[in-house]
Amino acid sequence: MITLEQKLKIQAYLDGELSQSEAKKVEFLMASDQEAKQVFEELKCAADLLQNNEPEIKMPISRELFWNRIYNEIQKDEDESVSVFDYIRHLKYLLLNTKYLVPVAATIIALISIFLIKDFAKPIEDYLVSIETTSEEVGSYSFRVQSENMFVVWIYNKDKSDEKNIESDLIYDDDLFLQ
């Protein structure tokens, strides 16, 4: 004779609510007790019966709901079939539409200007050259030859400076900036 508690355990086992260890105990009970097995079979049968014969209530479909469903299905298909060409076409439309043309053109010009300004707006120190000749016996000239991408600091001996000057050592005179 199985107790009410055991019956409830069998029900819980059927519903899959038991832990692994408890489930094993119930399985052992059903294997060893014929009555327990019979209770399990009855409960399982009742559960199957309820599950397979649950009445389905169908709501009446209104006209509006019917057409909405069709519209939604069409919309879904169209959204899925949007290609790259559709985007390009849309973009073209937006750009050619005078309403958008002005702000888009203004933005492009503004962006280009900003990046150009930023490029030119490097710190002025980057372009400055500071040259200091620390010896009293020597002096220096400096010049840049743009075409050869060369910056030269020419150091000369002050004692001999009367004899010749920097130009006598140079053969290049175009594009030369003596400082």
Next chain:
Amino acid sequence: MKWKSLNLVLTCKVLVILAFLIPATPAKAANLKLSIHLVWGSNEEKLPNSNYKKLNEEMANKLKKIFKWKYYFEISKQTVDVPTRSTKKFNVSKKCDIEITEMEGPRVEVKLYGEGKLINRTVKSLTKDELFTIAGDDKNETAWFVIIKLLEEK
């Protein structure tokens, strides 16, 4: 096909504001990789010293276009690294040393020492492929050139 309304004007405004907010790319602090050449200029083709060798054609041609000397010889050449925000001194010849300091941005400070005495100090920005030359004439119508070249942009 139903397009969501796209507010282009607002998008444009946002783009312009963003462009202003994005700062100009700051110069990264990085090690300087340089080459330092010590070159001798002469009007005589004969090597003044057996240890000297002919300067590479590209550099020699550049010098020939600017200076009066016909022949250029490489006395020494070294590839050096200057760690970020630090100073390193390099011996170029027995009498000449170069001290290079890596500074903020693309700038460097170059000090030229002759026989241990500071001769010249130059602070300038270095760009890749630019030749920064410190030079002077010497006896017997010759000249010396210390050529510093940035090998890798910071």
